[in-house]
Amino acid sequence: MGISERKLREKESRKNNILDSAEKLFFSKGYRDTTMDDIASSAELSKGTLYLYFKSKDEVYFGIALRAIVKLSSMFRVAFISSNFGFIKLNEIGRAHYKFMMEYSDYHKVLSSLSSIDIDLTIASDILMQIGINNDLIAKTMTDSILIGMQDGSIRPDINAEKLCYLLQAESNGVFDMIQQVKCLPKEYQKFDPEELFTTFLESAFYYMKNPNFNYEEIGLKLN
Amino acid sequence: MGISERKLREKESRKNNILDSAEKLFFSKGYRDTTMDDIASSAELSKGTLYLYFKSKDEVYFGIALRAIVKLSSMFRVAFISSNFGFIKLNEIGRAHYKFMMEYSDYHKVLSSLSSIDIDLTIASDILMQIGINNDLIAKTMTDSILIGMQDGSIRPDINAEKLCYLLQAESNGVFDMIQQVKCLPKEYQKFDPEELFTTFLESAFYYMKNPNFNYEEIGLKLN
DNA sequence: ATAAATAATGACCAACAGTCAGAAAAGAGA
DNA sequence: TCTCTTTTCTGACTGTTGGTCATTATTTAT
Structure with a gap:
């Protein structure tokens, strides 16, 4: 037919x-x-x-959120395959997320506003389910990167990979939300440079994750 | 009169x-x-x-948010004076925030939903201004702790204190939001223990902030 | 006791998400 | 090409709700 x-x-x-x-x-x-x-x-x-x-106004909004998270998760996949080292994969994923927030700031806002007072996420909705699937995909991409990093030695192996993944997700969501907020303020109220906050975040996160027995210069990275 | x-x-x-x-x-x-x-x-x-x-439904909601942030900032003050060492002050502030989220979870939700799609924060509002003042107070309490820690040697001095404050705020907001979300899920969907995520967060944050030249055992702290 | 000021009321309005009976268009069968 | 069936589309209508305002009740001042 x-x-x-x-x-x-x-x-x-x-x-x-x-x-x-x-x-x-x-x-x-x-x-x-x-x-x-x-x-x-x-x-x-x-x-x-x-x-x-x-079937509702919320459902339309969910549709846009789905577009957003599909874009984000595909950018994560691209970052994932950009290197063989877990540490670099994760690094690139972080940068991809930053790029997403800068280039698709409206999409980013939609995603971060999803868990807001005025939206009921408990309703049964096909679109909402697809959003969940993409969310899981994002988590899997990150967890995989961490596991690979533990195997190749570029990430310290003494942390639980899944827990680290959630921690990184939570932290970066918070950091990106704050950057987003600051970006919307008039210049004279901006107490710091968004990019700088992100850089510091990456630095601190990787400071915690790095393996002291690994030679990062060998894979072209200079870590302080 | x-x-x-x-x-x-x-x-x-x-x-x-x-x-x-x-x-x-x-x-x-x-x-x-x-x-x-x-x-x-x-x-x-x-x-x-x-x-x-x-003067509006939002304004009522802001009133509740004000109660929430007043409570939070007062808990921060109590944590601040609990020790003389900057590092411990910050640690206690982190724990106070966790306690706030667990004990006053509804208040926490109100605060984290403030920057949501359906609320206009740009309107002129007395209550909103007071919320801002308390927010600044919170930031000041944290920044002061950091500065004191840099002076007494318990926090590494080579980072910008204000930037570190914003980073910590952003990260912890993200972490607490995620914990809150997970807490609302049915037990079988909870992939990790909320307290554990918080502990890992504290650990990683302080790992980045600690001063290698400082003897933490002298002030009763065991750091890995 | 009376006038002035302040506080309280609830009927009313406009805006808006969501519905539904019926019209229009597309497809199937002859 | 005509007719019947199914699918798609329409916009007037409904119920709910945030917000207003003319009027009434209460308190204060004189």
Whole structure:
């Protein structure tokens, strides 16, 4: 049946059109000030039709969050394969995350606002499930990097890899959120350079993770 | 004028009654599902009167956030004076924050949800300003601890104190948010023990901050 | 006792998320 | 090409809720 396939494609592309419109509106006016009527008319649809494709306003927002986390996790994968050494993999993942936050700051905000007061994450939702899958993928990429690093000697082996992964995720989320916040402040209120905070974070994290018996210069790294 | 003073006291206590009611409702039903009518009737007030004391629903929420951060910053002060050594001060501050998150988890959630999609922090608001003041106080308590630690030798002096303060704040926010999230999951989904993540965090942070020339055992600390 | 000021009320309004009966379009079968 | 069925689309409508305001009640000052 070629027809039902085409219909599926059309449905998917319609969903994407809606998300395109919603994205622009959410990013420029914010979640609260964007109405479903706004989104509908921007996507050249009636409100009723909009609700055929997304069952609530939150669901639309989740759709954008899914785009965001898919982008992020793919950047993590690219960073992962950039080197064979676990330590460098992790380093590159950190830089990828920083790049994501700088280049796709709106996406970053969406992701960090997901666990906010006004969104119910407990509802059953296909999109929310896919977000969870990507989240797990991100965690796996990091854990794998750590395990590989422990094997090749570039990361100290006496910590639990999974625990370290969660610690790094938690810490970096906090650091990126703060950088994001500071970036939105007027220049004269910015008490520090965002990039500098990130650099210090990387430095401190890797200071904790490095293996004292490993020769980092051999793999082209200078560590203090 | 004793009368106007009494009136001011009454107004303050009325505000507190409202916040008491609002707190219970927000904490049990969530922000979205709590209506201003709910709060009004729970505080035995008409809606119009409620709006005499708080000019919006957000403002009520800010009022609760103010209670939260006042509590947190006072716990920080107590931790600060618990020792003379900067390193121990910081350590106690970290533990105080952990205690706050465990004992006042609802307050913690309020604070971490403040920078969420659905709240406009740019509006002019007296309460929001007071929150800012307490936030600065917290930052100052931490920065002072660091500076004292650098003076007494318990913290390595080759880092910028203010930058370190922001890094610690950012990291711990991230870590506590993750712990909070995990705590809300059903036990079988919890991949790690919250306390353990916190311990590892403290360990890694202090590993970075410690001064190699300082004898920690002399002040009763065993560091690995 | 009366006027002035302050506090409280609840009916009312506008905005908005979400619904649904019916119209329009697309597809299948002849 | 015509007709019946299924799918897609529509926009008027509903219920809820944040916020307002003219009016009433209470307190204070004279």
